[in-house]
Amino acid sequence: MAKCPECGGEMISKSKRKICETCGLSLTGSQYDSAWDKIRDSARDEEDTSRKRNREYLNWYESSKN
Ligand SMILES: [Zn+2]
Numbered sequence: 001m002a003k004c005p006e007c008g009g010e011m012i013s014k015s016k017r018k019i020c021e022t023c024g025l026s027l028t029g030s031q032y033d034s035a036w037d038k039i040r041d042s043a044r045d046e047e048d049t050s051r052k053r054n055r056e057y058l059n060w061y062e063s064s065k066n
Pocket of ligand 1 (some may be wrong): 004005007008020021022025
């Protein structure tokens with residue numbers, strides 16, 4: 001079952017388009033794929049940012065011991 005990239009609701013296929021039953025978003029197959037690609041990219045960016053923050057915090061912790 002396809003999931004809506006906007007609200008996470010279930011999407012139904014209708015004449016080569018996917019339509020969200022919850023928010024009414026209507027996407028073609030390629031729009032649907034690129035919308036999810038974008039979400040995956042931004043999720044990866046957020047992961048990188050928090051990992052960087054942890055490393056900076058660790059650096060601060062290590063240097064504060066001296
Ligand atoms: Zn939706």
